[in-house]
Amino acid sequence: MKPLKRILRILKTISLYALLLIYLSPFFFVLINSFKSRREIISNPFGLPDVWSLDNFVTAFQKMDFVSAFVNSLVITFFSVIGIAVFSSMTAYIFVRTDWRFNKVMFFVMVAAMLIPFQAIMIPLVQIYGGLNLLNSRWILIYMYLGFGSSFAVFLYHGFIKAIPLELEEAAMIDGCSRIQVFFRIVFPLLKPTTLTLIILNVLWIWNDFLLPSLVLISSSNRTLPLTTFYFHGTYTSDYGLLMAALMLTILPVIIFYAFLQKYIIKGVMEGAVKA
Template identity: 50%
Template sequence: MKKKWNVKLEVLGLLLAILWLAPFYLMFVNSFKSKKEIFMDTISPPENWSFDNYITAFEELDFMQTLFNSLLITVISVVLIIIFSAMAAYALSRAKSKLSTVLFFTFVAAMLIPFQSVMIPLVTVFGKFEMLNRGGLIFMYIGFGASLSIFLYHGALNNIPRSLDEAATIDGANRFQVFWYIIFPILKPITVTVAILNIIWIWNDYLLPSLVINTPGSETIPLKMFFFFGEYTKQWHLALAGLTLAIIPVIIFYFFAQREIIKGVSDGAVK
């Protein structure tokens, strides 16, 4: 009975995997077709596998510069979100007072505010300070990403006993050393979760860069990808090739970080 149940689960898992991989298959095979071939037959592999779409997309996207912009913005934003959010959550969790409680719930409440309600005044204010550039975009990502990150870190820190802080303090460590050398390494599982959530969000974000980035050569990949979709024409063959190029860095990141990602998720589940 148990064996039959395991077989059913394996079949279900296989079907879900096929369903999940189907969009990637369609994107990949159609990236080698001409626009005419895509509309004639979307599902079948191309008759002639040509890299012309990739060469054109690579040139039109100015891919190396655009990739650098996306990597720069994503890496700096995520690193700063992790550092500032972890430190803020540590201070709020250890300082048990009415002020710390109010501040924490303020961060939680900020997650409920839709971005569309603040985007116009936000762009107006940043424009007055001449921060409608990559630096300003990173600053915005830190602000918007802090609320959820602090919430996640705060929940994890509540499960870490204060006796660790007290023992390290008795041994001569100051507040910063207690956090950086004792507490922060213990937060590794939740740090992996925070990093994944913010990397996915920032790497794929289109709306915020479209409002902030207005200098040629500073565009991110999602922003530059809009080049293939005009008012009267849509170059699906080039867009699909560009999308395939865009996900390669994410696949490489997962390939090298999969052990830490899986370990972080499993450790977080156990905790």
């Protein structure tokens, strides 16, 4: 390699790492300040803590009822994501494999509905479900996620199922499999890459979502992590140490999850964008 090219390459590498350092510095400041007392943060938010005390973490963990919020987030994300994948793939399958006119209309309506922003629906949604006394339940929230997630999921599966050859399914049907058996034994396993992409995109969306759960989940025992963290911030606005510990507690599980699955997550985002 020519020396000039080599120098350029080193310069490029250094500047990219410097940029990454700046990029991630906000998290670094949250981390170091989460160990400090309020007074220490006000006098110097920049330096390392005098003592590495876990007091803030213990207090924040208890006061924000971290376990309950974490379990709520987990339950809501898990059931929504699984539900979207199963029901949408079945729907897309029947849309692709039959040429009934009604299916075509439904598919068109679902794709067109992807243009509707959440804000255009939220007011009547709260009105309708509030009027029926159905709000303030985790299961209703999951039900709504099924609705909001289905359009994109059906669209994504539709494109993929179209590319699967029919022969396997025909053979299975001749052997006496019912349509539902054909789907779960043959088609659904073939959809694994799409399902994985979809699960990743939906986990990122639902785990972090704020506006919809803030409208649906009213009592504090139902709150998800983003809600709990936000209200915690409202209560302890100037108790910085405690706040930083609360933020760290919310960020940490995501980072651990990412450390293990980063390859799939990056791939999922790439494929989601390409297919859409």
